[in-house]
Amino acid sequence: MSEKEIDSVTNVETTGHEWDGIKELNNPLPRWWVYVFYATIVFSIGYAVYYPAIPLIEGATQGISGETTRGQLHEEMAAVEAGRADMLEQIRGMEVGEIPANPELARFASAGGASAFKVYCSQCHGSGAQGAAGYPNLNDDDWLWGGSIEQIAATIRHGVRYEADGDTRWSEMPAFGRDQLLQREEILAVAHYVRSLSGLEHDRGAMDEGARVYAENCAACHGEDGLGNTDLGAPNLADALWLYGDSQQEIVSQINNPKHGVMPAWGERLGDAVVKQLAVYVHGLGGGE
Structure with missing residues (x-):
């Protein structure tokens, strides 16, 4: 049995490995580090057994618990929807003009309307409903088709010059110059x-x-x-x-040669409850009659 080489500088035993004159010292890892490493291995095995963790060709192992963050999200969203269902049902069963008289329902409708506005309306009317050239400002008191909450709801529901809706708001100004109606x-x-x-x-x-x-x-x-x-x-x-x-x-x-804007009819796409929520929100911006 050959004697183990001792490094002359550090007095530490070498492993016998050498590369380009550089020798590897046989310094073992600290015991506490080794124990922690072993513990992580045990923990990972337990985690893989308890939780869905190992990917397969389709899906993954389900684990003992069967819990996933996606499943938790679905449960939380279902709970939220269940909590909203009663309020939405009340909104569907009421005339839009009755909603502001119920403070709790009005707050709920306005919050829902604000969210829907950001998704469906802000692209034309602006994030603050301030409008732009050719797109009405919804904060002022100048309303082409009326600014009562009922009129606003009707405009949202049926749109303006939206041919796919038979009840759309419709008007056209004659082209007095193009059609030579005036000099x-x-x-x-x-x-x-x-x-x-x-x-x-x-x-x-x-x-x-x-x-x-x-x-x-x-x-x-x-x-x-x-x-x-x-x-x-x-x-x-x-x-x-x-x-x-x-x-x-x-x-x-x-x-x-007059310009005529077009607004989509949102009633069929969004449903009655969301249309009413949007009407409550827009009417509450300050310019509603």
């Missing part, structure tokens, strides 16, 4: 008159002609005083809120 000079004059209704700068010399053109062609929908008509979806022209811009050029463009 260029008449369109310019009525644009100045419309700007005067909301106190914007305008050509006073065009007012008489603009008033005549307005009375003959525009008042039937927008009203004699320009306050609009929610039954027809005709906007108020006498305030400072303009969906497609208030400059002379933008107003002339809208009279010439």
Whole structure:
């Protein structure tokens, strides 16, 4: 039996392994570390036996407990849905205008509406419902189709100019320039008159002609005083809120060849309860009538 080599520098026995003049010292691991390592092996075996852990071709071993985080999530979500079911059933059975009178139900509906708004409405109306060019601001009190909670619910349910829904909100402004219903000079004059209704700068010399053109062609929908008509979806022209811009050029463009926005009908897709929750949320933003 050969004698074990002792390193001359450290006085520690070597393993006999050497590489490029470097010898490996035989320093054993600390006992506590070895025991901990053995304990982790025992723990891992117990874990694999108790919990689903070993992947198979399809699925995995079920383990003694059969518990998974996915299963726990399903149980928690089922409990949440069960808790919401009663509130949702109450909402389905009520008229939307009755919901705000029940504080607890109103809070629930508004919270649900806020969540649905982020998913389905914020892409057009903005995360804060502030709108954008061509997309109405839902925080103000200017409502094309009415701002009562019932009217808001109807607009959400059936959409605007959404041909797939037979009860959709529908109105179209004639293309007075494109279809040659008015002359260029008449369109310019009525644009100045419309700007005067909301106190914007305008050509006073065009007012008489603009008033005549307005009375003959525009008042039937927008009203004699320009306050609009929610039954027809005709906007108020006498305030400072303009969906497609208030400059002379933008107003002339809208009279010439008007833009008509389209909003999907959400009733069939989202269901009655979610539509009512959205109506409660939007109405509560501050601009609802």
